[in-house]
Amino acid sequence: MNYESTIPNKNLSVLDDFEARSVNRRRLILAALVVVALLLAYVGYHYFMGGAAEEDTASQAPTVTVMVPGKQQVTRTINATGTLAARRELPVGVVGEGGRITKVYVDAGSWVKQGQIMASIDRSVQSQQAASLEASVGASRADLNLAQANLDRAEKLIERGFISKADIDRLTATRDSSAARLRVSQAQLNETRARNSRLNIVAPKAGFVLERNVEPGQTVTQGSGVLFLLAQNGEMELQAQLGESDLANVSVGTTTQVTPVGSDKVLTGQIWQISPVIDPQSRQGIARISLGYDSALRPGGFASARIQSGTSETSVLAESAVQHDSKGSFVYIVGADNKAVRRDVVIGAVSAAGLSITSGLNGNEKVVLRAGGFLSPGETVQPQVQKKAGGA
Template identity: 85%
Template sequence: MNYESTIPSDDLARLNDQDGRSTNRRRLIIAAAVAVVLLLAYVGYHYFTGSGNEDDSVSQAPTVTVMVPGKQQVTRTINATGTLAARREIPVSVVGEGGRVTNVYVDAGDWVKQGQVMASIDRSVQSQQAASLRASVGVSQADLNLAQANLDRAEKLVDRGFISKADIDRLTATRDSAAARLKVSQAQLNETQARNSRLNIVAPKAGFVLERNVEPGQTATQGSGVLFLLAQNGEMELQAQLGENDLANISVNTTTQVTPVGTDKVLTGTIWQISPVIDPQSRQGIARISLGFDRALRPGGFASARIQSGTSEVAVLPESALQNDSKGSFVYIIGPDNKAIRRDVVIGAVSSAGLSIASGLVGTEQVVLRAGGFLSPGETVQPEVQKASGA
């Protein structure tokens, strides 16, 4: 007889559910026990082997090349830019009464000598006035000659009694009046000739013509403005813009190297004047660097200057050691615990030896030479010291 067939179906389902729940409960208990065992094993492993892992972490730290820069004697160099100009600009305009320009004899880019005629102005009317005055001088001279002759003859007749002393005085006065009229005529002629000579536009000094602003046929008067602009003796200058600190570190007669923009020509100049005032807006002043004439120097253009301002002992690093971010320039140095430390620095002069560090380093630190961009503050590294160049 089949026994199972006598159990009702509902009871059979209830028994199956109880068996399933018992099985699941046993599985959960087994899984929890296994997890506890694994956790205890993990804690015990790290407890008994902790020092070994620390050694492993150190051995896995990245290796970086470091150097102890020390200090080197470097020449401080100040880089500046500025505008080129004539050292002494001489504007030339109409000196006399002016008139119509008849000829222009020089152009921009020409050299002129002192007193050289640069342009002439029509003087046809003035020439006639001078001729008239010259004739007046002749008349006055003839009157003087006649008055002198009459006086001479009368003086010879005084002793004979034919001429009185009063006649002599009258003739003397006539002679003196003629002499005075001659002087007046001569002065008027000289004045006219001087005025006429000023109709020519002449170079007051020798120099190089920078601008020509006049053409033949133009009417030039004293209100016409500058007709020519000269650079006295062709001398130029660079008006270099410098900050307050840089101005304090330079002096007159310092030799500089000047490079006009757009050329590779390096010219030698000398600081001849340092601005006694500072612009309150830009906090800058001007150092005037005198330069000899050169076709590469064009007033109004820009140029750069390298000014040597003495020597100092500073740390020098290669460019690869420097990093930059929004806070400025910095390097990574390695502390006693082999951890990377950020150190903010101020870059000074740039030379063939590298970048001088104006402040931020004393020279005894271990500075990361390369791969600083891949480090972060506090990261453990293995430093490998490289001897500083020049040490």
């Protein structure tokens, strides 16, 4: 009896254990599902909020205008300033012994021909000296004629024995002496005439009178300095000051455009000489630009020059795109992540098209045209592409 009663109890215990394990398994599965659902909800929430934050940040980024400059042929232009001067200055002073000025025939601003008399000096004393020498020449010539006649007569008488050989020698010597005195007198007269001719102040070359420093009645000598200053043939020049690098990029014969200060005239000239030395203080040299005569050109005045020095292929930017600080010139470029990045550049020629960038850009970058001064490196922006710099 006891045996039969124990069998059902054992089976019931086994069933209870199986059901307990099943309940626990279901509870674990349910708990796992709850944890997975919570994780998915957490990830979804943060993904949604993060995307919204990024969209909000992008919507708040400043809008900037950018352009891709590319490369283009740019004529290199060098701007320079300098002083106007006569290309060949001819100072004219007293050549002879000087004296009192009797008359001045030209003034500053006059044109003169080579050999033209510009002023004359009193020659009253010199004229008397010349007249005296002319008389001496006449007397010497008369003496020579007489000596020659005596000699001729004596030579006819020597064959008859009336005159000795010694007399002929004496008459010959007298004739030769008279001829020598005539030559001396003639030379003295020629010298006096040459001196008198030098009393006139004459133009050594044709040209334009820049200065007149003499008046009638003034006494002048060789120490009186420059009486007249001429510009030979009226030719002028601009002595343009150029830095070392610019001087190395110009050559003789280069065409230039010159504008005198205070005038709107644009004159065409050519570089005819380049300074072989550099000033050790200013680190500059001089390019001398020849110019024809023009009333707007006044020696001593200033003028500006635009010198064409060849072409090069470079990027050109509007002036608003280039920023400057203590480190030099730079631009902001926008990368694929819409981040502003500083890029140092070197500025070349400046023209109406903009600033030529000789170093720092390859032409394919998106360069910020405006508002670069308000950006910071790494800042997120919204770029709007503009194709041409001319619209900047």
